Amino acid sequence: MPRMLLDLQNRGQLAAGMSSFSPYREQILDTFKQIGTVIEAFRLNHPGKYESIMQEYAGRAAIGHVRYATCGANDRSYAQPFERHHGCKWKWFSFAFNGQLANFSELRAELLSLADYHLVRETDTEVIMHYLSHELRGDEKPDLVQVFRNLSQKFDGSYNLVYLDAMGDMVILRDPKGFRPLCFAQDGPLFAAASESVALLNLGFRNIRSLEPGEMIVIQNNQMRKELFAPRQTPSHCFFEWIYFANVASTLDERSVYMARAALGKELARQERVLEKVPLDDDTIVVPVPDTGKAAADAMAFELGLRSVEGLMRNRYIGRTFIEGTNRADRARLKYTPLREVLAGKRVLLIEDTIVRSTTLKSLLHHMREKGGAREVHVRVGCPPIVAPCFYGIDMSTIRELFAPRFMKGPRPTAVEQDAMAAELGADSLCYLPLEAVARCIGLSADHLCRACITGKYPTPTGERLYQLALRNRHGEGNGRTYEMNAEPAIAQ
Ligand code: SF4
Structure with a gap:
């Protein structure tokens, strides 16, 4: 995992982490994360410490993340993956997220208007965690495609997600507009996905493909399947990825x-x-x-x-x-x-x-x-x-x-x-x-x-609305981000 994250370091340097799944540990699902670059977080300059992290978190599946902040403080509690512990294995999950929910202030306001919610962080990641938990309520494990289908009807913005639960089930998902890149590859029993192709290429994968917007990959019981979780839309790939943000060695959407x-x-x-x-x-x-x-x-x-x-x-x-x-x-x-x-x-x-x-x-x-x-x-x-x-x-x-x-x-x-x-x-x-x-x-x-x-x-309704708000505030004195000023408690669809 650190090897892959190193290739994606251009996407964020504030924190790095991973969650892994192993049925042979007491903590079936467990998360390691620290602030800093991949080298700093995983102690790559200290072979003994690095080895002990990798031994402690060894498992048969893992998800990882490097953090770039569009909201929230620079402390460890904002580092990803976000793990939500639960006694029921399919309700115990961890996920990592690339993007920004444009309507996170409204989603947050809606959560807070519901009975007895209390949020502790100024970040869309925490909001996603609670919406995910809400979708997983009840006595029977819901279909993961339906879980994310329901969420896609609430979310406006860019959200590529990787998700792993304590049953070992995994989801990789690209938002319906495909703002941020996401690619995957398979070689025999090995499967890997990453925001950018360079991370897969350097692991030795050859047949690397992009996940289409609105598509998700579900891995359950050693079987992999691709599903459409949101209706196909005209994509809105971020042009800035090619011009500035992405690793120059990557290929995004071919x-x-x-x-x-x-x-x-x-x-x-x-x-x-x-x-x-x-x-x-x-x-x-x-x-x-x-x-x-x-x-x-x-x-x-x-x-x-x-x-x-x-x-x-x-x-x-x-x-x-x-x-x-x-x-x-x-x-x-x-x-x-x-x-x-x-x-x-x-x-x-x-x-x-x-x-x-x-x-x-x-x-x-x-x-x-x-x-x-x-x-x-x-x-x-x-x-x-x-x-x-x-x-x-x-x-x-x-x-x-x-x-x-x-x-x-x-x-x-x-x-x-x-x-x-x-x-x-x-x-x-x-x-x-x-x-x-x-x-x-x-x-x-x-x-x-x-x-x-x-x-x-x-390309989305909340984006349009936030832009009008930004225009009204363009000469303002405040230091706040536009989406943090916007907290009208109505969910834009
Ligand atoms: S093109 Fe500009 S506005 Fe659109 S996602 Fe990229 S950086 Fe953001």
Whole structure:
């Protein structure tokens, strides 16, 4: 399990954990979890301690999780899997969850309006646990497909789940819009599933497939079956996975992340030729912001006949805790070292995967000139402007925290607006990827992608409603996330 979680570390670094099932233990179902990265949580740097964890939790089935927070505090009680102990084996379960329930405030309010509920955490994971427990009430074990079918009628948002109970029954499920990726593979008696294909590939699986939105895999009595738990809908795969979030070695919904990022670079190159803003000569170099901008930068440089060089070195050993104790501007200084030998006197086309809040980038540009001696820095962004919040699992939940909306009047950035953004960042020029290019680069049709944060058009009713709330609060002073402000006790369907 830790081996798989290491390959998924890009999806969250706050905590890591696993639940395993073994009928030969007193704790048939048992959960280990700690805050920190996989290395920290599972003590991978201490072979003795790691071995003893793995021996204690050895079993014939397991589920695991790495935590990325869109809500809730950073303490161990928020780490997943969430285990709910019960004396009845089919009511004793553990689950882990990837996504964000957009309507979790309403679901929470509804639970609290029922008799004698008391919730202790500000997280959708706890809400899911109680709704699951509620579905498992009664004297007879319910059909697990029906359990999740009922939940799908209440949940609005992104929710990929893995579920394991003390009978050894397992469920792997992808939400009906398929926001987040989920894939699986089988080799003889071995079955594995993960958010990203790279985790399965590195275990040696070859025939890796994506679970379709609204599908679940149920494993009971050593038999595996695939079921549809929610009616088929037009999918809304999160485009941000390919552009920024996912591991570059993964293939999601049969579309390679690396190839999508390389295609972005080619689009940026085409745009550069049309713009004619920067002379394409020996004094111009292409530099990626490590590490997610690299594939796009290499492809762009190749198309333009320029050199793609590492003008920024990432400090890989700085440590998450050390970085988190600083403000965002200082993080750039700690994370990246500009290489004077590469940058001095050059015109730099700096390739950034996306601009969300801009604080890190602003500071980075300053250091590239100050320490690196770059003559000019032209920022090229492999993503359209982020103009709206995400309510489906990426932590950018208000408009006021975003960079681009402060400058844009319409849905697309004008040349004048991009110049104003460049001036604010301290760049010589700035150009975003055009909106239409996103679907083309990924190789999916635009109506099969969620692009809400770049269009303001949300694929679910709660998303639409929260966006209106975010627009009303865009100039507000509060620090709360939009979905945490929204607690009207009615469930949106
Ligand atoms: S709003 Fe943006 S980040 Fe969130 S799921 Fe949609 S595309 Fe992805």
